[in-house]
Amino acid sequence: MKELVIVSRLLEYPDAALWQHQQELFEVLACSENLSKEEAQRLGxxxxxxxxxxxxxxxxxxxxxxxxxxxxxxxxFEHVHGESRDRGQAMVDLMAQYERHGLQLDSRELPDHLPLYLEYLAHLPQEEALGGLQDIAPILALLSARLQQRESRYAALFDTLLALASTQIDGNKVAEKIADEARDDTPQALDAVWEEEQVKFFAEQGCGESEITAHQRRFAGAVAPQYLNISNGGQQ
Incomplete structure (x- = not known):
């Protein structure tokens, strides 16, 4: 399915080659047999x-x-397993699936990277490719909703994939799921994730209340009053 190749390409990090080969992409869209006229136009x-x-x-x-x-x-797998150990086994299983179809990865991307997975599906018989899309349809619907919420044009790519999959997803349930989600791409949210990962790192090292942690606390306690004096002009 050439349409999957196009969406895969558009979901990759933009590079100069995309601009150089744009005419070929438009021509494939104009001749699409798997998208309706409206869907092909939206992608165009x-x-x-x-x-x-x-x-x-x-x-x-x-x-x-x-x-x-x-x-x-x-x-x-970020949306399925998060940081659980199941994610590693899922990666191994997906790699094995690629290899059974004669695909050897030479990319720096992880096997569950969506553009890579779409490129893999594009080489399968159409019925199998559609089955692969249907397997990830709930994830595609979730990403589409979040991107629409952020007013991103990229939502159109996920809507195209859902149209190709011919799968009905309950939009109300998806909307309910993301309604109370806090944005995780703000500076504050990213700082919180970084701090959590630091704590997790030290915990995995078995540090607990280690000398390093104790030293950090003593250091913070010694510096904080001096910092307040400087920032407030010496006033408490």
Missing amino acids: VFLRDLLAQDLLDAQAAYSELFDRGRATSLLL
Whole structure:
């Protein structure tokens, strides 16, 4: 399914090659047999708007959207297993699935990276490819809703995948799920995640109330009053 190749390409980090080969992408969309006229047009509008941007601006917007926080991560197992140990086994199983179909990964991306998974599906018989899309349809619907909430054009790509999968997802349930979600891409949220990972790291090292932790506390206690004096002009 060539449409999966196009969406895969559009979900990758934008590069100069996308601009250079844009005509080929538009031609494939114009001849699509698996998308309705409206769906093909929607994808074409996304491509047109993306290419209208300066490359550096497009790259910055992409990183801001997909590389900050986990809510819009393109790593599929992030939304299924999170940080649990099950994720590692799922990676191994997916790699084995790729290898059974003669695919050897030479990419730096993890096997559950959505663009990579779509490229894999594109090489399967259409019925199997559609089954693979249907397997991840709940994740696609969740990502689409979160991107719409952020008013991102990238939501159109996930809507295209859902249309190809011919799967009905209860939009009300998805909306309920994300209604009370706090944004995880703000500076405050990212700082909280970093602090949590630091605590987890020391815990895994068996530090507990280690000499390092005790030293950090003593250091903070010694510096804090002096810092207040400087920042407040010496007034308490």
